[in-house]
């Protein structure tokens with residue numbers, strides 16, 4: 001089947017029911033998207049499908065044919081980090097970092113929907129992503145920082 | 155000479171073997187490669203690049219930034235100019251009790267001086283080389299931005315690598331005085347963070363070795379079960395599936411791709427035996443512990459004064475029984491290990507906390523000597539103690555031995571939880587008494603739990619740098635209760651001045667392995683002690699803060715930290731808020747005090763605010779100290795509120811994050827961290843923030859509701875009635 005991942009067309013010889021997670025990791029070779037639970041419980045595998053945050057461990061590859069998939073590798077623009085990625089660095093968010101691709105994808109989907117999310121919006125969306133290292137306070141701060149950077153721009 | 159062989163040689167040097175005549179390995183290496191490597195940690199390339207070998211695993215605790223900071227500081231280069239590389243398993247790095255090991259919050263404490271010295275030695279040799287070139291005294295030279303400078307003359311480090319290599323390596327180079335620090339003690343960005351936000355960071359699960367295959371593992375319902383029979387014909391017919399076979403402890407499904415192995419695993423039928431813990435039941439363990447009031451045959455840690463008599467004669471007596479469940483680590487990155495067995499040589503790529511333990515364990519499986527096993531440590535998606543164990547590497551080696559190609563074995567989350575190395579179930583019978591004046595007359599502690607040290611010594615096995623006979627003797631003394639298991643018992647002292655004290659331990663021996671879990675013994679002992687101190691305070695009708703203060707030695711660090719949390723303790727609070735306090739002296743070195751504000755919302759415990767004060771000596775990177783406190787509080791809250799591993803008839807009941815919940819953002823409290831400004835040597839910060847959180851919350855709930863919750867997890871205990 002043919003998939004579009006980060007704007008690149010990827011040909012994958014996999015059964016349609018294969019979880020998108022493994023197609024991204026092993027067929028497209030994009031290892032930033034992580035396996036954490038396999039059951040849509042942790043968010044480590046979060047990617048965007050047509051802009052929506054989806055847990056790729058439970059999305060069948062066959063269901064995203066013809067749709068645009070974005071992974072963490074697709075957030076930066078020619079090496080220029082997104083406002084969220086920059087904010088993540090400024091707030092020293094990552095500890096082990098394993099959950100952070102998923103966190104960034106969820107946050108990216110959130111800001112795409114709401115330019116200025118409330119604390120409750122942030123909690124609601126970001127609670128889908130577990131962080132065992134406990135970086136939540138910094139994720140909150142980083143989202144605020146990114147919003148300021150984005151909204152402050154002309 | 156390849157760098158690895160060269161470093162291996164340095165390891166021998168550091169063990170004191172004489173090298174014959176001819177140029178030293180350092181000179182030879184510099185001449186051949188242009189790289190100046192005066193020791194196993196720091197090297198400088200011809201192009202001026204500074205590289206530090208990080209011989210600890212990056213688990214998120216910030217050790218990469220630590221090493222880069224220390225080296226950049228002493229070498230006078232910008233921190234961005236330092237490249238970090240994760241060290242392979244080599245003799246030179248066996249610096250933690252004779253092993254290469256990351257654990258126990260020791261990396262900063264143990265690395266602070268040696269890594270600075272390694273860099274300072276390099277700097278001194280570079281300066282010496284430049285000074286000789288110019289014919290000036292080295293003392294007249296200074297260093298800045300990767301150059302040695304004298305007046306208007308400058309020489310780049312990269313131009314000095316060969317000449318510096320032939321100078322003697324100073325054994326005690328001058329270290330920078332604290333007043334000259336540019337980086338140590340200052341806010342700085344984490345050096346490995348960029349790769350963690352753009353998806354390029356490589357964890358164990360991301361290792362790609364040419365010609366590699368994947369293995370998914372099926373584990374039985376009961377811990378440690380072996381397969382009796384395997385029906386795999388359907389699986390073997392699927393595309394990409396290479397092999398399905400039973401090995402001790404599981405069934406391996408080997409395929410070209412992980413998704414092929416997972417799909418194949420679904421159609422394999424396995425009959426399992428009853429495993430090693432058949433019949434183990436946590437409810438039965440609880441009942442037995444409650445019934446065990448025996449005295450006399452316990453392991454004794456402390457007897458000070460006469461606690462029995464002091465308690466018997468006291469005006470007010472209190473007795474309480476505390477409990478905590480088995481826990482698992484549930485690091486975000488599931489356990490995985492990539493192994494390639496090539497005849498008598500084995501290569502391993504994995505996120506591990508002890509390459510030495512892995513070398514020994516894998517060597518035994520494959521039938522080679524530990525030196526023939528080379529371990530490449532990758533980034534680790536959390537560890538919390540779990541990755542000091544080699545059980546998963548052993549399974550990967552068993553599979554790789556049969557397969558012949560490099561194999562990447564990944565455990566499912568379900569395997570991670572059901573085949574874990576658990577924090578022990580724990581019970582503490584606490585007895586204490588108050589004199590008529592309200593002061594503590596005595597405290598008597600009887601801990602029951604799995605013997606951590608005894609079991610972990612067995613797990614470390616041949617990796618320990620002691621003869622087998624010695625290790626066996628130690629274990630024998632513990633098994634006969636002659637030696638106390640200090641790992642399990644750690645934390646009951648907590649710097650309190652109590653005249654009469656007795657601390658004893660009765661091991662509970664099951665075949666379910668217990669192991670190091672973040673903060674180890676104090677993850678439970680602090681809950682029992684700090685809750686009990688609170689009970690004593692309330693019985694004495696003394697403010698819990700003040701009660702603790704009276705028990706702490708005047709002028710102690712512990713008391714200073716407690717005093718610093720006083721404003722949080724006495725700040726005004728809204729109605730409906732309960733406030734609790736707890737503190738710890740962690741491993742005799744790091745002091746932490748915490749104050750929490752708690753509410754009950756529709757029966758759910760909501761922790762609103764956590765104040766942390768920490769004294770960890772000099773904070774090399776204050777923001778990482780803060781992050782570790784935040785992380786430890788949140789990790790501890792997950793356990794305090796919700797987590798437990800229970801067994802029914804040998805079967806672990808929790809299999810994924812739905813039944814073993816991790817705190818999510820909407821329940822994350824606001825956390826404020828204050829770091830004591832200290833000139834003392836740095837101490838560990840990865841664990842000490844964790845133990846006080848559970849008792850602080852329990853104490854806050856008592857303040858709020860008048861109910862004393864003595865069993866973790868607290869939410870379940872609250873719901874019981």
Ligand code: FES
Pocket residue numbers: 034035036037038039040041042043044045046055056057058
């Ligand atoms: S791996 Fe997909 S949500 Fe956890």
Ligand code: FES
Pocket residue numbers: 094095096097098099100130131132133134135214486535536
């Ligand atoms: S940073 Fe480690 S799990 Fe989130």
